[in-house]
Amino acid sequence: MARTDRIRAARPDTLPTPDLEIIMENPEQLLTPGEVAQMFRVDPKTVTRWASAGRIGSIRTPGGHRRFRESEILGLLTDLTVHSALSTA
Secondary structure (H helix, E strand, O other), rough: OOOHHHHHHHHHOOOOHHHHHHHOOOOOOOOOHHHHHHHHHHHHHHHHHHHHHHOOOOOOOOOOOOOEEEHHHHHHHHHHHHHHHHOOO
């Protein structure tokens, strides 16, 4: 079962928020704060603070947990890697 299917199946009685409607129409891999933290090599609470500060986008599941779009996170990592490589060259 895909991660988005588990999110949808968790609380079928709730009405989806606009963000969840987009996910249902265009399923995309969602990452947990822990998964994002591993990618950036930081603590999961740091990822949560970044989301609260608006530095990275997140959505909330019906249960209130944060999830991050994989494409957005990969794009941010790519940008950071390119900028880092250019500044050391």
